[in-house]
Amino acid sequence: MLKPSPEKLLALGMSFWNAKALLSAVELGVFDALADGPADLATLTPKLGLHKRSARDFFDALVAMKVLERDANGRYANTPETEFFLVRGRPSYVGGLLEMANARLYESWGHLSEALRTGRRQSEDHDASDLFAALYADPQRLRGFLSAMSGVSASAAQAIADKFSWRDYRTFIDVGAAQGMVPVTIARAHPHLSGGGFDLPQVGPIFEEFVVANGLADRLRFYPGDFFKDDLPKADVIIMGHILHDWDLEQKRLLLKKAYDALPEGGALIVYEAMIDNDRRENAFGLLMSLNMLIETDGGFDFTGADCEGWMKEAGFSSSRVEHLTGPDSMVVGVK
Numbered sequence: 001m002l003k004p005s006p007e008k009l010l011a012l013g014m015s016f017w018n019a020k021a022l023l024s025a026v027e028l029g030v031f032d033a034l035a036d037g038p039a040d041l042a043t044l045t046p047k048l049g050l051h052k053r054s055a056r057d058f059f060d061a062l063v064a065m066k067v068l069e070r071d072a073n074g075r076y077a078n079t080p081e082t083e084f085f086l087v088r089g090r091p092s093y094v095g096g097l098l099e100m101a102n103a104r105l106y107e108s109w110g111h112l113s114e115a116l117r118t119g120r121r122q123s124e125d126h127d128a129s130d131l132f133a134a135l136y137a138d139p140q141r142l143r144g145f146l147s148a149m150s151g152v153s154a155s156a157a158q159a160i161a162d163k164f165s166w167r168d169y170r171t172f173i174d175v176g177a178a179q180g181m182v183p184v185t186i187a188r189a190h191p192h193l194s195g196g197g198f199d200l201p202q203v204g205p206i207f208e209e210f211v212v213a214n215g216l217a218d219r220l221r222f223y224p225g226d227f228f229k230d231d232l233p234k235a236d237v238i239i240m241g242h243i244l245h246d247w248d249l250e251q252k253r254l255l256l257k258k259a260y261d262a263l264p265e266g267g268a269l270i271v272y273e274a275m276i277d278n279d280r281r282e283n284a285f286g287l288l289m290s291l292n293m294l295i296e297t298d299g300g301f302d303f304t305g306a307d308c309e310g311w312m313k314e315a316g317f318s319s320s321r322v323e324h325l326t327g328p329d330s331m332v333v334g335v336k
């Protein structure tokens with residue numbers, strides 16, 4: 001019999017070291033500084049404003065973590081992945097999520113045990129009415145959050161554009177669209193589609209800026225509103241990504257009913273999330289995402305594809321199916 005080894009447990013327990021090193025690298029602009037080409041320790045250290053005591057260890061740790069490369073002359077360079085995804089200002093940038101993780105989640109997750117004991121959210125502004133009221137009161141945090149959402153949904157957006165049968169439909173609305181990564185990706189891939197994004201009014205200018213930057217202002221527009229107070233705009237397809245998990249069960253049911261009401265017969269609702277596997281033992285990211293909802297929201301939780309199909313049935317959808325998208329993400333498609 002194999003002797004048990006503590007390695008996996010210790011690596012898991014200490015994995016926050018890796019996470020924080022990467023988050024600090026994004027915060028400090030390591031990947032941005034290398035976007036113009038390789039640089040040695042003596043150049044990179046002052047360029048990033050780092051103290052010389054640990055700069056070498058920091059850069060070499062990033063090399064060992066395979067997010068930087070170092071050549072025979074000691075010059076550091078981005079890897080193909082960090083060059084593509086972690087240089088600020090590129091359309092492919094997904095670091096907004098890591099910036100948010102660094103600025104907000106890292107500290108709030110330090111209170112996980114407290115959250116588990118009390119069931120209460122631990123992110124800042126405990127007194128604000130909800131996560132969004134707290135975030136959107138500050139324009140910089142609003143922008144940071146919306147950009148983080150582009151990072152979290154970029155891969156799923158492409159998979160939804162590729163896998164859903166868009167040729168059968170003409171209009172679509174992304175509900176809770178944030179910066180607009182999902183509608184932009186879908187509209188770019190399918191020129192016959194038009195529609196837009198529905199979100200709180202404060203999101204409008206940032207959504208519109210992103211749509212214009214992507215040359216899609218003729219087909220995508222912003223619909224301001226509050227999905228708990230207003231009806232949803234009507235469209236052949238409604239998308240809700242990372243929306244239902246923010247809210248408690250009663251609110252989830254209300255949102256599904258509103259989506260149902262906004263669709264024509266034959267219309268489709270796409271719910272995508274880091275959907276937990278039905279047996280609740282495989283998708284660790286989805287399960288941890290649900291704990292993130294404990295940290296961040298008053299009643300939110302993630303769910304399985306079977307849970308979502310059950311709620312869709314209650315809302316009146318005549319059929320539904322679960323389809324894997326990419327990585328931890330799956331979509332549930334409900335047809336009216």
Ligand SMILES: C[S@@+](CC[C@H](N)C(=O)[O-])C[C@H]1O[C@@H](n2cnc3c(N)ncnc32)[C@H](O)[C@@H]1O
Pocket residue numbers: 132149150152153175176177178179198199200203225226227228240241242243246
């Ligand atoms: C977790 S984000 C998801 C963003 C995007 N769908 C994605 O997956 O990247 C939730 C979105 O819901 C929006 N939202 C929150 N409360 C809302 C409300 N009452 N009415 C309309 N939108 C709301 C937020 O502004 C935010 O853009």
